[in-house]
Amino acid sequence: MKKKYTIQKTPFVVPTTDGKVIEEHFGLASDNNAQVSIAHMVAPAGWSEPFQTPEFDEYTYIIKGKKQFIIDDEIIILQAGESIKINKNTRVQYSNPFTTACEYIAICLPAFSMDLVNRED
Template sequence: MKKLLTLLLLSPLAFAEDISEYQRITPKELKIQDNLERTILDYSTSDELGMNQMLAPVGWTEPIVSLEFELRGIVIAGVLGLEFKEETAKFNVNEGFVIPKNTKVRIHNAGNVPLHLVEILRPGYKESLVKEYESFE
């Protein structure tokens, strides 16, 4: 777990803002409607780095997407499913994951309890950086 937290925190430090004193960040709450509604708590303070919590109900899935940003995260509760063209990977509580930039993936709740993730995005999220697809072809 210590290695995972170090991995998540070190690479984003390359994009750290010049901050001279501590900051308290109040997240923006976003409701996103896929097949079911999920909640994103966005703690991002710059375009270079995104920091989110995601809460998704049982049965939630995104469409197939390609992200023009790297996505790293940790599963806090539930089971994360990442479906690729050739395989589906599952990640349990306290396991980390990386989705490389420009990888086609369907992200979903693969468990029977709500899914809770902490995510780091590099660069930060913009709708224009997400492309949706009908299939993996």
């Protein structure tokens, strides 16, 4: 009988070049049919990425540290214990301009894909 649950003990570690740690527990990296992605992330102090307009909703829960979001020219800073949902097709920039690393969980629906993130050059 097939089990009705999946335990993830070895998340897919996404290779990065900017010092950010991305451990995808569920998502397209490990399951081509994934409907959602759930990742544990650590953004180092001083980290940032380009503006993007993703074609997925993104939920972020901050575990430790602080993370900055620029959404439609509004700067939002979240800290441990706070969370945010950013609706798909919203222009956003993620960064950690602070002096300590930020640890967080990111959930994307539909699942994160580079084809859907629409990062600016």
